[in-house]
Amino acid sequence: MSAPIYSFSSKTLQGKPIALADYEGKVLLIVNTASKCGFTPQYAGLQALHDKYAGQGLVVIGFPCNQFGKQEPGGAEEIAGFCDLNYGVTFTMSDKVDVNGADAHPLYKFLTTEAKGILGSEAIKWNFTKFLVRKNGDVFKRYAPTTKPADLAGDIEKLLAE
Structure with missing residues (x-):
């Protein structure tokens, strides 16, 4: 039976x-994002993790959210354009959601x-709260918005090796 996250x-x-x-069978990094946030430069770090580990089984998914200081006011096209133009984002970006x-x-x-x-x-x-999920679908850990994406590399490598 699949883990609940896969539903x-x-x-x-x-x-x-x-x-x-x-x-299923991949390590997931799920992050609520925003284009006009003090942590927005973390898009570069998330992209770097994607570039380094996607071939080994990491999947990064960004979920834009406008619930914190209205820092993601744009529509889907505007968000996609911003992420591509400013950070060269190629990892998966969801449509805008509420997280609370x-x-x-x-x-x-x-x-x-x-x-x-x-x-x-x-x-x-706040924006850029991160969740790391094991290959079996179990949630491994939650990281604060202040945790830089590069600081997750050790945990990502550990989960990829499981």
Whole structure:
């Protein structure tokens, strides 16, 4: 039986389906992103992880979110253009989602239950919160927005070797 994470899906910024079941057996790095955030330069680090580890089985998926300081106000085309032009993003980008509250994407409801934040809080505190998921679909760890993507390399390598 597949892990629960593989039951979730979304759409890309171009409207194509994203089925997490397609990534079974891969290490997933799931990040809520924003184009107008102090952490936005982390797109470069996420792209670097994608470039280095995609061939070994890492899948990076960005989920744009406008819930924190309205830092992702644009539509899908604007977000895609920004990511490509400024950071050369080639990893998968979902359409814009909520990550907290009643309208939170079901994937984020699952992730925040599986890997709580500081003081046991489920809520996402800000953009660029990162979740690393094992090849078997178990949520390995949640990382704060201040954690640079490069700082995840050791954990990614560990999970890729499992």
